[in-house]
Amino acid sequence: MSEDRTATGRGEAGTGVIGLDDILAGGLSRDRLYLVEGSPGTGKTTAALQFLLDGVAKNERCLYITLSETEDELRDSAAAHGWSLDGLDIFELVPPESLLDEQQQQSLLYSSDLELGETTRMIFDAVERTQPSRVVIDSLSEIRLLAQSSLRYRRQVLALKHYFAKRRATVLLLDDLTAETHDKTVHSVAHGVIRLEELAPNYGAERRRVRIMKYRGRRFRGGFHDFTIKTGGLEVYPRLVALEHRTEFDRSRLSSGIAGLDDLLGGGLERGSSTLVLGPAGTGKSLLTILFAVAAIRRGETAAMFVFDEELGLLFARARGLGIDLASLQDEGKLLIQQIDAAELSPGEFTAMVRHCVERSDAKTIVVDSLNGYQAAMPEEQFLILHMHELLQYLNRQGCNTILTVAQHGLVGEMKAPVDVTYLADTVILLRYFEARGAVRRAVSVIKKRAGPHEKTIREMFIDDRGLVLGPPLTDFHGILRGVPDLLDRPPASRPEAVV
Template identity: 75%
Template sequence: MAAGHETKALTGVTGLDDVLAGGLSRRHVFLLEGNPGTGKTTIALQFLLEGAKLGERCLYVTLSETDTELRESAASHGMVIDKNIEIFELTPPESLLDSDQQQSLLYSSDLELGETTKLIFEAFERIQPSRVVLDSLSEIRLLAQSSLRYRRQILALKHYFARKGATVLLLDDMTTEMLDKTVHSVVHGVIHLEELAPDYGSERRRLRVIKYRGQAFRGGYHDFAIKTGGVEVFPRLRAAEHRTEFRRDILPSGIKAFDGLLGGGVERGSSTLLIGPAGTGKSTFALEFVRAAVARGEKAAIFIFDEELGLLFSRMRTLGLDLEKLRDEGSIHIEQLDAAELSPGEFAQRVRQRVNDANAKTVVIDSVNGYQSSMPEETALILHMHELLQYLNRQGANTFLTVAQHGLVGDMKSPVDVTYLADTVILLRYFEAFGRVRRAVSVIKKRTGGHEDTIREYRISAQGLSLGEPLTGFQGVLRGVPALIGGQGSLLSSSGEGEDNS
């Protein structure tokens, strides 16, 4: 038997070996369970193909699918079942009267359980595999007809495979009326697959390792997706596992008045939240930091949930920032995301890849409202955001988040409160003064140093983003309808210069 020398058998599933702390312990039996359509067969094929790639002999025993169906399923993912993988069928033939049918094609319902097990053992002795997949336990459970007999049969299979030194993956489609947990107590480890159906958008899949004897593993739920090429798992992010050393420099935006408001800029390795009603320019403020990062020779990554990329390119080009050119030059990565088709785990994985592979030091997420749409619950959003922001901070990356509040002026509410997660909070507001709608910016919070406590008017024009002097002559600007209280109300003129409105 061409068994590998490693103590773990890699599954061949991207991300799953990370969850399993290196793979499946060799010479043990594992259970992969989940309802039909959750990806059990695809994972099983990837497990065997990984073994075949290492030169190991592999056996797929199927009581539910035919050889043709398995090969077609593999081909749909671009997988090729080579000579190192043997498929042994225990499924009914097309015609019981066809004398040309192979001897391995037997009608399962006509077999006694002992005869079925004997045929499996004979196939094993003939092939001598290092890896075995048995699909599925539901058929064996039906043949056993009782819980006691079923348990004894599973124990017999376990002891047999253990003596032979094979690593075995048992599949269970959980279609029987009584969910028998017998196998959970017998096998070495249990991987549970789930499929969730949101009210809108594509299905979401996740997995959880319920049990793994003698082995620490990454607990909790992990999102995964079935794509062309196989299953890809997105391990749950744990920021505590990732830490790098870096200098906590102060990074300016390049706009003098804005940097003055921020006390010089934002600290490297911190997160900034830009919050305000729609249209106040939250994305524009965030992208000024992207412009500054590129000018320093750094890479940036922008993830857009809400705005169409073509419109964003056109809008920023009028402000002197050619995002499309910077993308083509490789200075920035910009990606438009569909929250209805994306799980939070996959999004976190994409962000990590840009930070790790492309060394992006500035990350923009626009907006948290769109990100929230990919979350099943608000509490889950907070937890995901916390881990993602902590991870980015510890990599020395600066994160800029935008949140659109409901309403335009007056009492406005946010769909989710993430202000306590961010190191810096920048508040943008509309306000009315002298018959015009104007916009104001203030820094509400900054953990990493001092900042101005003033409120400044700003304007976005063809010349870019410009800020005026502190609005010292007004009261109630943040409520949207200020009152002139005397002195000077230094407002910006239409040209962007300050005008004195006494």
């Protein structure tokens, strides 16, 4: 057995899934019986195999008792994940020939009595032969059908529990929830209950989540946690709790790298803060975030960009036209950039991707472009706010600068954002179109900054082959933020020269 011990002296059995062990506060207490339940296709068998293979890797004797799948099916499933089941005992429980003979099934005793007793005896015989420390029984639905009544079913489960407790085995019972009524019998008997769920959105891939419904004598991470089934097994993404992650860092002020914008920002952005870039389509939100990332790279840091809305090839081409070679920065490892498909991603998986960049690659500037695409990954807006709140708090406490973009509906006049996260961000930069002298122009202003004073003016913004340039404060117009300005009787300001 493994030599890992808890404070009470009882060992823990790892599940073989890192994220699930995190949720369970270390793994499963040994010599106890657990229930893993979920509808067909939620990943119960895969999770069970990972649990047993973790035991095999620790030189433990492990037994898989299957009542619903054949051994060949199990080995094919394992091969699909690149696993070998060598060292794992598999007992395929098939009914004896006498029970398959219709003539011999007719007796004064109910055939279910004979079948249940025979099934139990065969399970005990397999355990006596192998003497395992980890056991999986797949699945309880077969035993439930043989028991026929809730009382007999409960007695059978209790008998299994006491039998395995005497043999100091850690047992997973799998239940596919195919019964017409949801019997909670095993919930009361099991030491812990793990539920796997699969959700089918109206569009996109299925979403899976796991919840620990019960764990006696142990604090665990409650609530739902996203997970996926990939080649190699289950990947569980524990729900992020920002309070658990705190680091010390210098809250210095960092330059945005854009002349004029630092003046608007009162000197720049504070380290460990979040910035929201808000505006209609085409105002330059993505370009602004790229420049923030490039400024971080010039300081010697690593930046990460998560792009929801734009194809990377087009983004690279646009940036190259402004003199920014994103491909080279990516090849050098200074820029971590990922194209995100909202239809294939769960919020938990996205959070795990961001944490990976921060904790393993030491990224200090995080760009999410845009929250509109992130919202498409999770339509329930109220939950989006909670997920984003935890993520921003986590990034702030890691000393990261987070840049988010939100595209507002409309081009001029009254505009609305699909989701309001302005109160979450420490700084809000507002971009606008406005019409003046027969031309469409861009304007930028800072409407919120928690960390200190900022310039209250509105500046015109120019985008051309020189990059992004800010002009002096616009004092000749009124109503620019509404997109319908009035010209005052003053001469127009001259266009500024580019600042290198």
